[in-house]
Amino acid sequence: MNVLIDELQWRGLIAHSTDLDALSAHLDAGSVSSYVGFDPTAPSIHMGNLVQLMVQRALQRAGHQPFLLVGGSTGLIGDPKQAGERVMNDEETVRGWVERIRAQVGRLIDLDGERGARLVNNLDWTRTISALDLLRDVGKHFSVNRMLDREVVKSRLEAGISYTEFSYVLLQSLDFRELYRTYGVTMQTGGSDQWGNITAGIDLIRRSEGARAHGVGTPLLTKADGTKFGKTESGTVWLDPEMTSPYAFHQYFLNAEDAMVVAYLKVFSERPREEIEEIARQSADKPHLRIAQRALADDITDLVHGRAERESAAAAAAALFGQSELHDLDARTLAAVAKELDAAPVANATQLPSVVEALVATGVVASKSAARRTIDEGGAYVNNVKVTDPEAVLSSDDLLQGRFVVVRRGRKTVGALALTD
Incomplete structure (x- = not known):
């Protein structure tokens, strides 16, 4: 089997x-060009x-060339999803998202050198194709039964699916x-939810070009309870720092559950196998130290x-729990901390609440009496x-x-206030 x-x-x-x-032999035979696509259905991946x-x-490290496709045309339609028909975004919005996502993926993979990744946009070749061309040149190779x-x-059949999403x-x-x-390009990779699209492209190449192509589908990552990984109570974990702050991003992985953290580490860390296996052993022996969580959060x-x-x-996390100075944090980091803590709003800097009111807000x-008791017992902190x-x-x-206050009860219960004006 091929090493990769x-x-x-x-x-x-x-x-x-x-x-x-066959794929192993193909990869062993020389450098392979492989692609993955991203549809701009949001401002960030x-x-x-x-x-x-x-x-x-991983393919690039092994000497192969990645092609990263951002779907300027497919993003105008949207892949069908089980939840129901997508809302189609206007062309100007999609164009803006295309550029944002191209910039994001371009920072996450090497674009230089002989095997540097290439960024492509499928709008470049679909904008000139007529409906007749699509039906004659592509649609002729597709069986409705298979679709x-x-x-x-x-x-979706019972509830209904538009011809747009069906096609x-x-x-x-x-694209393939x-x-x-x-x-x-002879290889496509994608999520397991894209497997039908991947195999359809492979079949089109076989039928129309008489050539062989290859595909790999990755598993859907889940939490131990089967819910989707990368989702929080407040929504999706985005890679855009304006949508999910670096603080919230780092915290999300620090809080990864013990049962799944090594699996996540294998996916998102590029440490060698021996090092990850050693981290797994240490974590099993001393789970309270959260060694794997720290490695995962830091690497990603x-x-x-x-x-x-x-x-x-x-540094923000350390300061939040009294291990360093909150005054040393900049405004952007404090804003991220306040958002993550769901900071209580304060309307006026000249009418600030009492500490008791702040602890409750x-x-x-839970109550003013509990706040006073916490203060009497020496467990209340402001900044x-x-x-x-x-x-x-x-x-x-x-x-x-000039805007934020952090309050704490004991060592671990933390809250924040933020001026709204």
Whole structure:
């Protein structure tokens, strides 16, 4: 078996594949051009997309060339999903998202050198294709029976599915064939939910070009309870720092559950197998130290946001729990912390609440009597400074960066207030 295929299997990154022996031989024969596509259905890519980039990074390290397709045309339609018909975004919005996502993926993979990744947009070749051309040149190779047999289509038939979404598979298959014809791309990777589209493209190349292509589908990453990985109570974990701050991003992975953290580490860390296996052993022996969580959070934040942002996120977490100075944090980091803590709003800097009111407003304690009891017992803190007076009132001097206050009960229960004006 090819060394790269063996690594991808060990990392849990292969859920579906065409003939693995044939693919191994293909990869052993020389440099292979492989592509993965991202549809701009939002302003940013997310954790599921990052899985695909990790596969392409592994291919590139092994001497193969990645092609990263951003779907300027397919993004105008949207792949059918089980939840129901997508809302189609206007062309100007999609164009803006295309450029944002191209910039994101371009930062996450090497674009330089002989095997540097190439960024492509399928609007470049679909904008000139007529409906007649699509039907004669592509649609002729598709069986309606097979299209109806796709799981997502079957699940939508009773409620209804538009012809637009039903025919999406033709456009993605066209992409694979166009990249094959123009650049010699012979491999596509994608999530397991894209497996039907991937195999349809492979079949189109076989039927129209008489050539063999290959595909790999990655598994859907889940939490131990089966829910989708990369989702939080507040929504999706995005790679855009304005949509999910580096602090919140780092915290998400620090809080990865013990049962799944090593599996996530294999996917999102590029540490060698021996090092990951040693981390797994140490974590099993001393789970309270959260060794695997720290490695995961640090590695993935370094990759997506850079080391400086990761260090700022770690410093914020340390300061939040009294291990360093909150006053040293900049306004952007404090804003991210306040958002993550769901900070209680304060309307006026000249009418700040009492410490008792602040503890209640932030949810750190349940009632004013509990707040006073916490202060009496020596467990109340404002910006990491112990409060001893139950009648104390916050002042402008307590405002970090002129806007934020952090309150804490004991060592671990933290809340924040933020000025809204």
